Amino acid sequence: MRALLVINPAATTTSARTRDVLVHALASEMKLEAVTTEYRGHARDLGRRAAESDDIDIVVALGGDGTVNEVVNGLLHHGPDPDHLPRLAVVPGGSTNVFARALGLPNDAVEATGAILDALRDETERTVGLGLAAGTPGTEDEGVPSRWFTFCAGLGFDASVIGRVEQQRERGKRSTHALYMRQVVRQFLDEPHRRQGPITLDRPGEDPVSDLVLSIICNTSPWTYLGNRPVYASPEASFDTALDVVALSKLSTPAVARYATQLLTSTPERGPHGKHAVTLHDLTDFTLHSKVPLPFQMDGDHLGLRTSVTFTGVRRALRVIV
Template identity: 85%
Template sequence: MRALLVVNPAATTTSARTRDVLIHALASEMKLDAVTTEYRGHARDLGRQAAESGEVDLVVALGGDGTVNEVVNGLLHAGPDPERLPGLAVVPGGSTNVFARALGLPNQPVEATGVLLDALREGRERTVGLGLTSGTPGTEDEAVPSRWFTFNAGLGFDAGVVGRVEQQRERGRRSTHALYMRQVVRQLLGDPHRRRGVITLDLVGEEPVEDLVLSIVSNTSPWTFLGNRPIYASPQASFDTGLDVFGLTRMSAPAVARYGTQLLTSSPERGPRGRHAVTRHDLTRFTLHSKVPLPLQMDGDHLGLRTSVTFTGVRRALRVIV
């Protein structure tokens, strides 16, 4: 087996020594080429090259969710084809590692490498669904390139939090859960639309759902992790179904207290609920429109401002070694 290891040298939880140990372990089981990323988008370019070469059987992403997202977008540049394209394996090295943990992998890179090697020896793999975003025809975002995401996306509030965290990281702050919580509070206090939303959920065959303040799209569950605690915005979301949506029509102080508590105490059986909560399960295609430009995030990566985004749930899009 020939494999490409894509290494993010800025991965939060791995040292140079740990990376060397992981590379040695993987190279003992396969013909391995290891490449260290040098710029934003490099992992995407490497994934695309691996897909187009026809010579790579497996691409291993060593890094956080952003690295995984780039590799996936490179692999699927020309569209999904699980039987032909290289498989994907993930060694978690970021601060949260939602995709890897949602697949059931350990959150420690050394342990995850052991699981990966066992899976390769035993032939364990699964084909997972992914989310795809595109510009909405007839809008100013029509020409925006399509992009895949692995576990979640958001338009509005949560994307604003991601943007604030990225700004802090550019100033040298470490990506910690405490940093995220501080930015949640600041985003809440500074959000001019938290009492009356500007987002509309447009579904085929249904009346539009208007005035959303918050819109979270999930491709799997949990939505994210707070330390070791999983947070379930859409408990039914799964790699084996379409996309799920969780939205809120109010973020007043009482609503924030109520739904924030529900998120922190959520479980695989029970997510947030109430008269201001909007939930949809197993959607194939829908659009989120906004009356004003709002931030968009995918897999924890801030992608700028958008007024309209179309989402598609693509089943069985990518082969993953687990």
């Protein structure tokens, strides 16, 4: 068995010594090639190389959700083919690690490596669905390349928060949950579309849902974690179905207080709800349009401004070692 290990040296929760231990543990069970990423997009290039290779069986991503996203986009560069593409394994090394934890892996890198090795010995894996986002034909975003995401995407408020966090990290701030919460408050205070949002959701055969100020697309549940607390934006979302959407049509102070409380107390059975909340389950194809350019994010990576994004939920897209 031959494996490619993609290591993000900037992973926030693993030291160089820990990474060396993990490399030796994996190399004891397989023929391992370890490559450290050197630039943005390098993990994607390595994933594509593995997909186009005839002798790589597994790609192991050691890093956070951004590293995993790049590897997945490389593996699926030519489209999903789960029976023939290398399998993916994830060793969490970021600050949140939503994808790995949603798969049921431990949030500790050493423990997760042990779980992956156990799964390889027991020959256990699962095939997961993924989301695909692309520029909408006939709009100014038509030429935007399509991109896969593993657990979430967002247009509007949440993407604005992620953009603020990335700006703070570029200034040397550590990526912590407290940093995210501060940026949520600041974005709310600066949000220009609190009472009437510019977003419209279109789906085949259904009436449009308009005036949305916040839209989150989920491919699994939980949506994220605050420390060890799971947050369920779309409790029904699953790797075994297509995509779920939770959207809000109002961000007044009372509405934000209500929905923030619902998120913080959410459970696998109940997420945000109320007259200003829109929840849709298992959508295969839909489009989000905005009257003005809005920030867009995928898997916690800010991707700039968009006015229209078309989403596709693809079931059984990739095999994962769990």
